[in-house]
Amino acid sequence: MTMTRTKLRENVYLTYIPAVKFKTCFLSAQFLTPLRADTAGYNALLCAVLDRGCRKYPDMERLSAALDLLYGANVEHSVRKRGEVQLWGFVASAIDDAFVPGGGGRLLEGVAEILGELICHPVLENGLLKKDYVDSERENLLDAIRSAVNDKRTYAGKRLLEEMCRGEAYGLSHLGEEATVAPITAEDLTRHYYDQLSSSRLELYYCGRAELERVITAVEPILRDLPLSRETAIAPPLPHIARTEPLVIRQPMDVSQGKLGVGFSVGTEDRDAAFVMNTMFGGTSNAKLFLNVREKLSLCYYASSAYHRSKGLVTVSSGIEFENYQKALDEIQAQLEAMKTGDWEDWELTGARSCIENGHRSIDDSAGRLEDFYMGQIATGQHNTPQELMDAALAVTPERIMAAARSVSLDTVYFLTGKEENPRG
Amino acid sequence: MVEHSYPRIGEQVWHDTLPNGLALRVVSKPYHAKACAYFVTRYGGMDLRFQLGGQWLDTPAGIAHYLEHKMFDTEEGNALQELAKNGAEPNAFTSNAITAYYFDSTDHFYDNLRILLKFVSIPYFTKESVEKEQGIIGQEIRMVEDNPEWQVYQQLMECLYKESPARVSVAGTVESIREITADTLYHCHKAFYTPGNMVLCVVGNVDPQKVADIANEVLPRESGPAIPRDYSQESSPAPAVKEGSRQMEVSMPQFLAGYKCTPPADGEEHLRMGMIGDMACDILFGDSSPLYRRLYEEGLINGSFGGNFDILPGAAYLYVGGDAKDPHTVHRMVTKEAERLAREGIDEAFYQQIRRAAYGQLVRSLNSFETIAISAAEGVFQGFDYYRFPEIFDTITKADVEAFLRENVTTERTALSIINPKEAK
Structure with a gap:
């Protein structure tokens, strides 16, 4: 599975991965644009509006019918943030021609044609994006932004990054905020649409059985009517400004379980070492956080950590009883201390290395994970394959792991707590 | 072997x-x-x-x-x-x-x-x-x-x-x-x-x-005795209670409407009914159904709307739900549409369209190792070979789906569950 990258024209690239092992082919078209507070909501709204219909299939019913006839092909709009870049666009997949009953389907071409329609030929009324679609998708987006609070675990993670990276693009939501989304009109969004098409990098991705030449021909409908744009550079995230005195936020809400989020800033530039350090600290079900905070002390149902490679952060997420706040926080920091002094057994490092190996090798087993991996690399200005990242991580020595841990400092604590809680002390 | x-x-x-x-x-x-x-x-x-x-x-x-x-x-x-x-x-x-x-x-x-x-x-x-x-x-x-x-x-x-x-x-x-x-x-x-x-x-x-x-x-040498189990069959096809509701910290109401279905016999009938039930869902309220479009365009539902058919030991049910400001209206419209389909029959062209999509979905799901393994295990327990699904799928007719809707998706068999936002204090 060798990846090939082709420049199709100025500011438009195709990442191509041949694979025979999937039942489906996977095609993605993503626009990459800087994540900004004033435009994040516009992009999130834009792809939802475009997904409502196009010149050829002007409403959901006709669009869905076209997809049904392509044997249940999927086309979904997506909006993501990777690093400090917002990706918006469409991901599509269809069963491989080999599995079409009776044979003879050219489903890739069918799906690519629909993507081209959705991107280049939206439903217009008097030259503007259809007002009904803008109005109803704006309401849906506002609902989605407000419903972030429903899943408390994700919400706590989002709030931690927001507080920790206030003033930095990294703390922004990929969906935007209520205040910027609520006033968007069809006029505003139409202007934004043309602006995006003519200024953003377009990254295409394909994984499946088709030859590269066939894919390049198939995606032609996407490019045919796309305005030309000048080459844009993708900026890696700016470094986080570490706090000298940790910021502590407690947010009361009517919940039965507390959610603790702890943010650390990572000073080292040795990202491979920081990655291995985090894997041992809280990256797996065999890591220090899981074994100690959960298994040994029974303080929580889950405790894990994530390393934000491009930004240099580690965030810990845990669900705990309200009264265990201090105990859990102390234990999390004690486990980080252990990483700093090399206080681990041999199997912990061996196990982490095995997990890293397994994790990277199995990316190849999912067309969707490969798409997310490569889009993430491109959006953060990196150009590694899973294999290269794995090899680099496996070469990390215990000394480098300790050095990476020593560069980690407590930055922000966020606690989603009950309303009836008696404040400590 | x-x-x-x-x-x-x-x-x-x-x-x-x-x-x-x-x-x-x-x-x-x-x-x-x-x-x-x-x-x-x-x-x-x-x-x-x-x-x-x-x-x-x-x-x-x-x-x-x-x-x-x-x-x-x-x-x-x-x-x-x-x-x-x-x-x-x-x-x-x-x-x-x-x-x-x-x-x-x-x-x-x-x-x-x-x-x-x-x-x-x-x-x-x-x-x-x-x-x-x-x-x-x-x-x-x-x-x-x-x-x-x-x-x-x-x-x-x-x-x-x-x-x-x-x-x-x-x-x-x-x-x-x-x-x-x-x-x-x-x-x-x-x-x-x-x-x-x-x-x-x-x-x-x-x-x-x-x-x-x-x-x-x-593994042990002995097979072990067969264990008789008691799943307490329901005495009536009617729900125990017509409606339940409670309040939580959510941004808008969430609901699920359920329809108590007659469970299938063991063997291939189990697999067959599972596929009929899934197609009934697609036809009644799937993304390309007329009802979905109507509900969406009237702002009664958003992208979270969806449902499925599920078979449990000795029981089966069909459910549909999502976020909705007015769950009662949506629920009424779903039941009414099912009763209309049962009375007037499903449009032939629409049925063929859904049939294609449903087949594609079944093939697509084989990308997941979990689906491959768990479906096979359930097949062994219920007495069918899951991988024969294309042959079983061939035997399903429009009349099967209509009969399923007529029997199961009715006013008598339905119940509604709602989570309402907490009232502002």
């Missing part, structure tokens, strides 16, 4: 029943880096009342799930740790009908398989370790209690069912799990974790004979 070839879906599968009664399936995946093993027992959250050694036993709600947690304890320590050391990603889940233990790994597959078979077949827990688990599972239950999606589902099951244990949460309650002791756990393990009640399904680039040899070597 017999090799079966399924050209329509491009799968090669080895079938065997070992001398101890264990059903074995090995699905060949020559191009994947990872291989995974699923070890599944036909024992789930609904198996609360059963006969062991001539005596009927009533066990506390949540016990199958509790047992799943405790099975990872071994005399040497913890199997999660052992597997993670080899880079495997182990996990387990308990559903209404089954408990599944699994891992995937890109290396050390046969070592990992040994560990999996050993820890699941040899119980090791003490009074202390069982008591300690109360804290962890208690936290897990608290966590799902804060989840509105879980609450709206659980409330629906309590509305729909009166006698069937389908109304009991798989994890039980903080109160019910207090009654669980090491003794009861041993009883349940003895009854249900026998080779004759289990399936081992391996997916990957492995040697089928070696898998069989390891299973023969590690």
Whole structure:
């Protein structure tokens, strides 16, 4: 599975991965644009509006019918943030021609044609994006932004990054905020649409059985009517400004379980070492956080950590009883201390290395994970394959792991707590 | 061991029943880096009342799930740790009908398989370790209690069912799990974790004979007795209660409407009815249905709207829901549309369109190793070969789907579950 990258024209690239092992082919078209507070909501709204219909299939019913006839092909709009870049666009997949009953389907071409329609030929009324679609998708987006609070675990993670990276693009939501989304009109969004098409990098991705030449021909409908744009550079995230005195936020809400989020800033530039350090600290079900905070002390149902490679952060997420706040926080920091002094057994490092190996090798087993991996690399200005990242991580020595841990400092604590809680002390 | 070839879906599968009664399936995946093993027992959250050694036993709600947690304890320590050391990603889940233990790994597959078979077949827990688990599972239950999606589902099951244990949460309650002791756990393990009640399904680039040899070597020689179970059949097709509602911290109401369906017989009829039920959902309220468009355009639903057909031991139901400002209207419109379809019939062209999409979805789902393995295991338990689904699918007609809707999706059989936002104080 060798990846090939082709420049199709100025500011438009195709990442191509041949694979025979999937039942489906996977095609993605993503626009990459800087994540900004004033435009994040516009992009999130834009792809939802475009997904409502196009010149050829002007409403959901006709669009869905076209997809049904392509044997249940999927086309979904997506909006993501990777690093400090917002990706918006469409991901599509269809069963491989080999599995079409009776044979003879050219489903890739069918799906690519629909993507081209959705991107280049939206439903217009008097030259503007259809007002009904803008109005109803704006309401849906506002609902989605407000419903972030429903899943408390994700919400706590989002709030931690927001507080920790206030003033930095990294703390922004990929969906935007209520205040910027609520006033968007069809006029505003139409202007934004043309602006995006003519200024953003377009990254295409394909994984499946088709030859590269066939894919390049198939995606032609996407490019045919796309305005030309000048080459844009993708900026890696700016470094986080570490706090000298940790910021502590407690947010009361009517919940039965507390959610603790702890943010650390990572000073080292040795990202491979920081990655291995985090894997041992809280990256797996065999890591220090899981074994100690959960298994040994029974303080929580889950405790894990994530390393934000491009930004240099580690965030810990845990669900705990309200009264265990201090105990859990102390234990999390004690486990980080252990990483700093090399206080681990041999199997912990061996196990982490095995997990890293397994994790990277199995990316190849999912067309969707490969798409997310490569889009993430491109959006953060990196150009590694899973294999290269794995090899680099496996070469990390215990000394480098300790050095990476020593560069980690407590930055922000966020606690989603009950309303009836008696404040400590 | 017999090799079966399924050209329509491009799968090669080895079938065997070992001398101890264990059903074995090995699905060949020559191009994947990872291989995974699923070890599944036909024992789930609904198996609360059963006969062991001539005596009927009533066990506390949540016990199958509790047992799943405790099975990872071994005399040497913890199997999660052992597997993670080899880079495997182990996990387990308990559903209404089954408990599944699994891992995937890109290396050390046969070592990992040994560990999996050993820890699941040899119980090791003490009074202390069982008591300690109360804290962890208690936290897990608290966590799902804060989840509105879980609450709206659980409330629906309590509305729909009166006698069937389908109304009991798989994890039980903080109160019910207090009654669980090491003794009861041993009883349940003895009854249900026998080779004759289990399936081992391996997916990957492995040697089928070696898998069989390891299973023969590690697992007990005896098949174990068949265990009679009591699923308390419902006495009426009507729901226990027509409606349930509660308030939570959500941004807008969430709802699920359920329709109590007649459960299918065992054998291929089970698989066939599952596919008919899924097509009925697509036709009634799927993305390309006229009803979906109408509801969406009137702003009564958003992208979260959707549903499915589900078969449980001795019970079946169809559900649909999502976020909606006015759940009652949506519910009424769904039932009305089903009754119209039953009366007037499904449009032929629309039926053919949905049929194509449904077939594509079935093929697509085979990208997931979990679907491949769990469907095969359920097939063994219910007496069908899942990989024959294209042939069974061919036998389904429009009249089957109409008859399904006419019988099951009616005013008499429905209940509504709603989670409302808390009123502002």
